[in-house]
Amino acid sequence: xxxxxxxxxxxxxxxxxxxxxxxxxxxxxxxxxxxxxxxxxxxxxxxxxxxxxxxxxxxxxxxxxxxxxxxxxxxxxxxxxxxxxxxxxxxxxxxxxxxxxxxxxxxxxxxxxxxxxxxxxxxxxxxxxxxxxxxxxxxxxxxxxxxxxxxxxxxxxxxxxxxxxxxxxxxxxxxxxxxxxxxxxxxxxxxxxxxxxxxxxxxxxxxxxxxxxxxxxxxxxxxxxxxxxxxxxxxxxxxxxxxxxxxxxxxxxxxxxxx
Amino acid sequence: xxxxxxxxxxxxxxxxxxxxxxxxxxxxxxxxxxxxxxxxxxxxxxxxxxxxxxxxxxxxxxxxxxxxxxxxxxxxxxxxxxxxxxxxxxxxxxxxxxxxxxxxxxxxxxxxxxxxxxxxxxxxxxxxxxxxxxxxxxxxxxxxxxxxxxxxxxxxxxxxxxxxxxxxxxxxxxxxxxxxxxxxxxxxxxxxxxxxxxxxxxxxxxxxxxxxxxxxxxxxxxxxxxxxxxxxxxxxxxxxxxxxxxxxxxxxx
Numbered sequence: 066x067x068x069x070x071x072x073x074x075x076x077x078x079x080x081x082x083x084x085x086x087x088x089x090x091x092x093x094x095x096x097x098x099x100x101x102x103x104x105x106x107x108x109x110x111x112x113x114x115x116x117x118x119x120x121x122x123x124x125x126x127x128x129x130x131x132x133x134x135x136x137x138x139x140x141x142x143x144x145x146x147x148x149x150x151x152x153x154x155x156x157x158x159x160x161x162x163x164x165x166x167x168x169x170x171x172x173x174x175x176x177x178x179x180x181x182x183x184x185x186x187x188x189x190x191x192x193x194x195x196x197x198x199x200x201x202x203x204x205x206x207x208x209x210x211x212x213x214x215x216x217x218x219x220x221x222x223x224x225x226x227x228x229x230x231x232x233x234x235x236x237x238x239x240x241x242x243x244x245x246x247x248x249x250x251x252x253x254x255x256x257x258x259x260x261x262x263x264x265x266x267x268x269x270x271x272x273x274x275x276x277x278x279x280x281x282x283x284x285x286x287x288x289x290x291x292x293x294x295x296x297x298x299x300x301x302x303x304x305x306x307x308x309x310x311x312x313x314x315x316x317x318x319x320x321x322x323x324x
Numbered sequence: 325x326x327x328x329x330x331x332x333x334x335x336x337x338x339x340x341x342x343x344x345x346x347x348x349x350x351x352x353x354x355x356x357x358x359x360x361x362x363x364x365x366x367x368x369x370x371x372x373x374x375x376x377x378x379x380x381x382x383x384x385x386x387x388x389x390x391x392x393x394x395x396x397x398x399x400x401x402x403x404x405x406x407x408x409x410x411x412x413x414x415x416x417x418x419x420x421x422x423x424x425x426x427x428x429x430x431x432x433x434x435x436x437x438x439x440x441x442x443x444x445x446x447x448x449x450x451x452x453x454x455x456x457x458x459x460x461x462x463x464x465x466x467x468x469x470x471x472x473x474x475x476x477x478x479x480x481x482x483x484x485x486x487x488x489x490x491x492x493x494x495x496x497x498x499x500x501x502x503x504x505x506x507x508x509x510x511x512x513x514x515x516x517x518x519x520x521x522x523x524x525x526x527x528x529x530x531x532x533x534x535x536x537x538x539x540x541x542x543x544x545x546x547x548x549x550x551x552x553x554x555x556x557x558x559x560x561x562x563x564x565x566x567x568x569x570x571x572x573x574x575x576x577x
Contacts, residue, residue, distance in 0.1 A: 186418075187418075190413055190415055190418075191411045191412065191413060191415040192415050192416075192417055192418070194372070194377050194409075194411065194415065195409075195411055195415035195416075195417070196417075197377055197404070198375055198377060198404055198408065198409045198411075199404065199408070199428050199429040199432060199480075199484075200401045200404040200405055200429060200432045200433055200484075201428075201432045202397070
């Protein structure tokens with residue numbers, strides 16, 4: 066019993082230390098980002114590196130999540146003779162929930178693990194110490210541009226994913242359920258209010274920020290040796306996925322009464 | 325002679341692992357001071373403490389009389405303008421070519437034009453024996469040999485014209501010829517730039533060939549400090565065994 070309590074206590078302690086360390090790093094990054102020079106070039110470089118290079122994955126996720134969900138809703142609605150409502154049914158689930166969450170779990174996790182692997186390798190090879198020893202601030206140089214870029218890139222990819230999910234849904238509605246694509250589009254758009262778009266974008270922005278800070282924090286926490294980079298990267302996947310799912314629930318609770 | 329670095333009654337630990345306890349050390353201006361000692365005892369930690377990359381729990385580290393542990397961001401930045409470090413593996417930035425690596429500190433600390441930085445990079449690369457070769461200048465670290473990487477790292481550390489250079493095992497992983505070349509370079513930089521050099525090494529020819537003074541880390545302190553000759557020919561059993569590489573079975577017990 067004592068051993069179980071101790072292990073629970075240790076897990077809670079480790080979790081709090083992790084969350085605390087990440088919060089401190091987040092604050093440091095934001096404060097360093099406000100100092101001049103603003104590092105706009107570095108941020109744009111990271112947006113290209115993280116965002117543009119994620120477009121192929123975002124394309125696949127957007128189209129297929131739209132197609133799969135429309136197919137599921139179409140099947141269910143056909144049983145009630147209401148297949149024409151498939152656009153309305155799919156709209157809310159995709160825009161509010163599925164596109165931002167699936168994007169964060171796939172594209173976001175890819176971005177975060179990429180950051181951890183890169184920064185972890187830099188830590189192991191003492192490049193982060195070298196930056197500091199040359200008089201630069203590693204938080205400003207390495208974390209701030211990545212954090213800012215992930216926070217900007219994920220909502221943009223989410224908007225892009227929403228358009229593709231709509232396209233994928235229209236394709237399935239038209240070809241599988243004989244619901245014309247134009248009609249699907251109209252019912253889809255009619256169902257949505259500005260708050261639905263806002264809630265999706267707030268989620269995507271929050272997820273972007275989380276993936277950015279988790280990826281950087283795990284990279285900076287990497288211990289010694291190449292094996293440590295692998296361990297950090299694996300931990301990042303787990304931490305990113307769990308944090309996104311929990312944060313998704315919290316944001317849904319906040320937005321549902323509003324919507 | 326005035327002291328550049330003074331370490332007094334220093335205590336440093338990583339969790340339960342105590343690295344330094346009541347440690348004292350003084351490095352004088354213009355000398356080449358070498359630190360030797362067993363692996364994992366904390367020689368590199370000493371360099372990182374001096375440049376403020378690691379915090380210390382108790383004691384004092386003074387750079388020209390100023391406490392390193394009390395320095396704010398700007399003061400640390402200023403310290404690192406005067407003290408530069410050559411890391412064990414070179415620690416060149418993978419995403420930058422040799423020119424960008426060498427001029428990194430110049431971009432951080434000065435308002436030099438691109439042309440001035442190019443001239444300075446050429447000068448530094450020439451000084452470390454890489455010469456001005458555009459092919460090397462614009463090559464990425466992955467395309468350099470181990471020896472070239474170390475020399476490029478050395479060029480990066482001297483670009484800002486520091487007063488003190490900290491060398492963390494500068495010859496590790498190099499063949500004897502390249503090790504000798506790095507040793508010659510340390511002497512040359514001291515001769516030409518009048519820098520203070522603090523070298524951490526396991527390489528005895530480097531330790532005794534380049535140094536004015538040598539300190540041996542033992543039992544969390546530096547109990548053995550002397551001229552290179554004194555340490556090389558020391559009759560103190562711990563020093564003699566380490567310098568001559570004598571292996572004693574009961575050492576690991």
